[in-house]
Amino acid sequence: MSEKPFRWRTVLEVAVISFVIYIVLGAPGLKSSVQSEPSNEQDVPIARARAESLVYPDYKDLQCAKHGVEMHVFSAEPLVIYIDGFLSGEEIQHLIDISEGKWQKSTVFNAGVETTDEAVRKSEKALIPRDEVVQCIEQRALSIQGWPRDTFIERLWTQRYKVSGHYSFHYDWSTATKEAMRVSTFMVYLKADCEGGGTNFPRLQMPNDPKWCEYLECEHESTPDGVTFRAMPGNAVFWMNFDAERRGYKEVIHAGMPVTKGEKIGLNVWSWYQKGHQMAPS
Ligand SMILES: O=C(O)CCC(=O)C(=O)O
Numbered sequence: 239m240s241e242k243p244f245r246w247r248t249v250l251e252v253a254v255i256s257f258v259i260y261i262v263l264g265a266p267g268l269k270s271s272v273q274s275e276p277s278n279e280q281d282v283p284i285a286r287a288r289a290e291s292l293v294y295p296d297y298k299d300l301q302c303a304k305h306g307v308e309m310h311v312f313s314a315e316p317l318v319i320y321i322d323g324f325l326s327g328e329e330i331q332h333l334i335d336i337s338e339g340k341w342q343k344s345t346v347f348n349a350g351v352e353t354t355d356e357a358v359r360k361s362e363k364a365l366i367p368r369d370e371v372v373q374c375i376e377q378r379a380l381s382i383q384g385w386p387r388d389t390f391i392e393r394l395w396t397q398r399y400k401v402s403g404h405y406s407f408h409y410d411w412s413t414a415t416k417e418a419m420r421v422s423t424f425m426v427y428l429k430a431d432c433e434g435g436g437t438n439f440p441r442l443q444m445p446n447d448p449k450w451c452e453y454l455e456c457e458h459e460s461t462p463d464g465v466t467f468r469a470m471p472g473n474a475v476f477w478m479n480f481d482a483e484r485r486g487y488k489e490v491i492h493a494g495m496p497v498t499k500g501e502k503i504g505l506n507v508w509s510w511y512q513k514g515h516q517m518a519p520s
């Protein structure tokens with residue numbers, strides 16, 4: 239009886255077939271060591287209107303002068319920070335100038351539908367073009383927050399209130415999902431040639447130190463509950479909208495108090511978390 243000769247080809251064939259099966263099964267055992275970062279790998283499809291509203295300053299060409307601010311932590315949880323000097327006088331004037339001719343009635347969202355309702359929000363808003371000054375402001379807002387992952391700036395809007403203009407109590411957040419949420423707000427003041435027009439947070443507590451009276455309305459009898467930040471040109475109130483479990487903070491309910499005389503102009507800088515989103519090249 240003759241023995242079958244040892245065939246190297248068969249060994250090779252078995253090895254190749256095994257390797258193919260291994261790959262088809264998703265390379266078990268290999269995954270954890272070579273898994274890529276969870277985000278920024280693929281563009282996650284999102285609504286077109288949302289995608290168009292999200293921006294990220296173009297760092298390659300952007301030359302922003304260094305800009306110092308003075309920060310005062312108002313509350314650690316939720317994080318609320320008062321920022322003195324968020325904008326320079328020239329930036330303020332520029333933002334007001336480029337809003338000209340763009341003012342339109344402010345809107346609110348009612349069950350997902352955009353409408354106007356002056357009982358809730360009476361003001362005008364302007365979508366401002368993203369020139370270099372504006373992009374440097376976007377960049378400043380990201381830099382203050384430490385450039386968080388997958389976080390973009392929503393296109394900036396200025397907002398103008400005339401006498402009786404106001405924005406009644408609301409949250410800037412709506413429901414968060416695992417993929418998307420309005421993480422934070424900078425409420426920036428550009429012009430405050432007015433009476434009234436502060437931003438009231440009825441669930442925040444008046445701090446003890448009278449130093450805060452530089453920024454807050456401290457005349458207790460005449461002011462509403464909580465704290466009211468005075469509209470002061472160039473300054474901003476920054477707050478986070480969600481806790482670590484993605485629950486919107488109830489404490490950050492706020493209102494733009496009625497302007498009783500003159501005119502107030504503000505700027506909304508909202509940051510939006512959009513997991514895995516990539517900006518279309520501009
Ligand atoms: O104008 C203000 O003081 C507040 C405005 C505001 O809350 C908003 O635009 O979301």
Ligand SMILES: [Fe+2]
Binds near residue numbers: 408409410492
């Ligand atoms: Fe708001």
